[in-house]
Amino acid sequence: xxxxxxxxxxxxxxxxxxxxxxxxxxxxxxxxxxxxxxxxxxxxxxxxxxxxxxxxxxxxxxxxxxxxxxxxxxxxxxxxxxxxxxxxxxxxxxxxxxxxxxxxxxxxxxxxxxxxxxxxxxxxxxxxxxxxxxxxxxxxxxxxxxxxxxxxxxxxxxxxxxxxxxxxxxxxxxxxxxxxxxxxxxxxxxxxxxxxxxxxxxxxxxxxxxxxxxxxxxxxxxxxxxxxxxxxxxxxxxxxxxxxxxxxxxxxxxxxxxxxxxxxxxxxxxxxxxxxxxxxxxxxxxxxxxxxxxxxxxxxxxxxxxxxxxxxxxxxxxxxxxxxxxxxxxxxxxxxxxxxxxxxxxxxxxxxxxxxxxxxxxxxxxxxxxxxxxxxxxxxxxxxxxxxxxxxxxxxxxxxxxxxxxxxxxxxxxxxxxxxxxxxxxxxxxxxxxxxxxxxxxxxxxxxxxxxxxxxxxxxxxxxxxxxxxxxxxxxxxxxxxxxxxx
Amino acid sequence: xxxxxxxxxxxxxxxxxxxxxxxxxxxxxxxxxxxxxxxxxxxxxxxxxxxxxxxxxxxxxxxxxxxxxxxxxxxxxxxxxxxxxxxxxxxxxxxxxxxxxxxxxxxxxxxxxxxxxxxxxxxxxxxxxxxxxxxxxxxxxxxxxxxxxxxxxxxxxxxxxxxxxxxxxxxxxxxxxxxxxxxxxxxxxxxxxxxxxxxxxxxxxxxxxxxxxxxxxxxxxxxxxxxxxxxxxxxxxxxxxxxxxxxxxxxxxxxxxxxxxxxxxxxxxxxxxxxxxxxxxxxxxxxxxxxxxxxxxxxxxxxxxxxxxxxxxxxx
Numbered sequence: 001x002x003x004x005x006x007x008x009x010x011x012x013x014x015x016x017x018x019x020x021x022x023x024x025x026x027x028x029x030x031x032x033x034x035x036x037x038x039x040x041x042x043x044x045x046x047x048x049x050x051x052x053x054x055x056x057x058x059x060x061x062x063x064x065x066x067x068x069x070x071x072x073x074x075x076x077x078x079x080x081x082x083x084x085x086x087x088x089x090x091x092x093x094x095x096x097x098x099x100x101x102x103x104x105x106x107x108x109x110x111x112x113x114x115x116x117x118x119x120x121x122x123x124x125x126x127x128x129x130x131x132x133x134x135x136x137x138x139x140x141x142x143x144x145x146x147x148x149x150x151x152x153x154x155x156x157x158x159x160x161x162x163x164x165x166x167x168x169x170x171x172x173x174x175x176x177x178x179x180x181x182x183x184x185x186x187x188x189x190x191x192x193x194x195x196x197x198x199x200x201x202x203x204x205x206x207x208x209x210x211x212x213x214x215x216x217x218x219x220x221x222x223x224x225x226x227x228x229x230x231x232x233x234x235x236x237x238x239x240x241x242x243x244x245x246x247x248x249x250x251x252x253x254x255x256x257x258x259x260x261x262x263x264x265x266x267x268x269x270x271x272x273x274x275x276x277x278x279x280x281x282x283x284x285x286x287x288x289x290x291x292x293x294x295x296x297x298x299x300x301x302x303x304x305x306x307x308x309x310x311x312x313x314x315x316x317x318x319x320x321x322x323x324x325x326x327x328x329x330x331x332x333x334x335x336x337x338x339x340x341x342x343x344x345x346x347x348x349x350x351x352x353x354x355x356x357x358x359x360x361x362x363x364x365x366x367x368x369x370x371x372x373x374x375x376x377x378x379x380x381x382x383x384x385x386x387x388x389x390x391x392x393x394x395x396x397x398x399x400x401x402x403x404x405x406x407x408x409x410x411x412x413x414x415x416x417x418x419x420x421x422x423x424x425x426x427x428x429x430x431x432x433x434x435x436x437x438x439x440x441x442x443x444x445x446x447x448x449x450x451x452x453x454x455x456x457x458x459x460x461x462x463x464x465x466x467x468x469x470x471x472x473x474x475x476x477x478x479x480x481x482x483x484x485x486x487x
Numbered sequence: 488x489x490x491x492x493x494x495x496x497x498x499x500x501x502x503x504x505x506x507x508x509x510x511x512x513x514x515x516x517x518x519x520x521x522x523x524x525x526x527x528x529x530x531x532x533x534x535x536x537x538x539x540x541x542x543x544x545x546x547x548x549x550x551x552x553x554x555x556x557x558x559x560x561x562x563x564x565x566x567x568x569x570x571x572x573x574x575x576x577x578x579x580x581x582x583x584x585x586x587x588x589x590x591x592x593x594x595x596x597x598x599x600x601x602x603x604x605x606x607x608x609x610x611x612x613x614x615x616x617x618x619x620x621x622x623x624x625x626x627x628x629x630x631x632x633x634x635x636x637x638x639x640x641x642x643x644x645x646x647x648x649x650x651x652x653x654x655x656x657x658x659x660x661x662x663x664x665x666x667x668x669x670x671x672x673x674x675x676x677x678x679x680x681x682x683x684x685x686x687x688x689x690x691x692x693x694x695x696x697x698x699x700x701x702x703x704x705x706x707x708x709x710x711x712x713x714x715x716x717x718x719x720x721x722x723x724x725x726x727x728x729x730x731x732x733x734x735x736x737x738x739x740x741x742x743x744x745x746x747x748x749x750x751x752x753x754x755x756x757x758x759x760x761x762x763x764x765x766x767x768x769x770x771x772x773x774x775x776x777x778x779x780x781x782x783x784x785x786x787x788x789x790x791x792x793x794x795x796x797x798x799x800x801x802x803x
Contacts, residue, residue: 098741101763102762105548105762106547108548109547128548130550297747298656298746301656301657302635302653302656303634303636303653308656445764447763447765448766451763452569455569455748455751458744458745458746458747459747459748461747462746462747463747474568478567478568478569481563481566481567485560485563485766485769487544487546487550487551
């Protein structure tokens, strides 16, 4: 008996050590504030169990919405909802876009996944294909009126396989942004605003296509001695103004301006590069390294030249293909939100390719996860975001309202900010030329394929003297490997 | 005078079954059992699990039943150019960072060990201080310091009329930029080198001086051989560390590989495969590839040690 007590003590100590070692650091690293918060939430959790208050998590952002100024408005929208719905409490959880995919992927497998996700673009939705709730039963049971949306726009979110996964909220047609003063300085006509119009170059009408765009871009690319890129004296080492930029357009988007297409064949497993996408990519490559009217990677990322990846905003680029959401950042602002220089840009039609115009578009909306424990309450919040809160949010995101009756007010709001007089009709006119299939549509192993596409664009933009045709072939093979790893 | 017979203490079953040495060994195992159990549960089990993952189709967001896929993940690895590019990036950076990470702390330790340096302890503390600052916080500070416009580093270069580069966005300058950031943490390496230098017997230097050796002669024939075990230790740890390089590119370049893929290190690719692409099985396969590469390089170092590492008193 003499050694029993110490032995038991030792065994208990060992057991305690094991428990501490295996117990994680959650308790140890918990801040006092966190502890208080957890305690204060306990009553709410119990109310949840009795059905009195349902907690809904809004996961933002797989598209726009993570800018601090936007978060402020989003929180106000949530507060207003919570105030008017004592039985539902929404919590806004903002994750920066760059990390949002990773974090949502992890949270989807947690016991308490988010309920509402958005704004989520086509890309965001495709990355989590098959995990969105079919809204049709909720639309039917609540009598939600779908006729308020433009004809056909609801069908964009409907499929035989997954049902109605979203409702129209914001669409972002694409257009050509251009700096009027640079055209004036080069004594060039502005690009056509109306789809189907010709461009007048040197007094002659020519088709508004990518060859014409290239010609304009060359004339608008200028070195420090004032020579443009068509001049024999042009110095590509001393460029001070570039003619064109595919602003925030990945290679799929660049390809789709030349015609809709997909990187996956109809069998859903074979990688392919549509021929017109190859042409588009080679055109971009030559624009960077042969014609020099597009910034290379180092120039684009240079804060003084390319505004750290936002070349058109730098004021050093004459034209840029981008989407309506780019109104967010088309002109540089100081810390107080005032424009550094008076904006002087306008919008023009997207050029055609081989007689076909494709004005690809982005579309953001809010979706409910199939894993949500409270789909009815989540739908209530979703319809609030698409309804009462939409005016405020659409201005915030620069998204053209899915409801036609709201579009005039939306453009009035934009006019208050962009006082130089922008031809917003260009945005509306581009809608019928949307790409189908969308360049952002699903491909196998979406996230990895997307990362590979981004990396290939960086390679193209960074590497002179590439055999770009061979590189595209190699990229197709790499893509096939990625698709093959999909389940 | 009576003789008192002392009673033998009762022998427990435990004592009768085991010898003293056996009992002591068992107590020893009992005392280290928390570590052993922790190792088994928290280290060995995950290692085995990742190896098993490499033969499955496991995904973070599993939508199809988990199944055995044989060596499919290894076949995919062989055909995956991104994996080999990431390994190449890691090795290229190692070739730059590792020699600097070895030579600089060694040189600074020699300076701190110099008899003619006053305030050696102060400088030791100064060099070591950055090491105790949370590295992620320091990285954000470095991100600002390396900013080409407002950064202090380029500001200082401008005093000398030098227009500093865009350290973190220019493919030509990114590795020097990362090496500069890495120098933040050389405090511990300096301390290790300093401890080694202080253990070199002074009589060896005296003898070398008598033989007419100058500074370089003493360095080559006394300091370096006597420090070779420390250099070897630093080299092994440095190699393993640089092959697992992760935090700096994750924080400063958001794990994107920018600029131009130069920061797409092997560990970044592994991380992305696990958590961005959600492909747990392929991520595990990549992790095992990295493990094997590090193992081979480390074994090569150990093999080479017999030719250049000198252990005093070692029986040859």
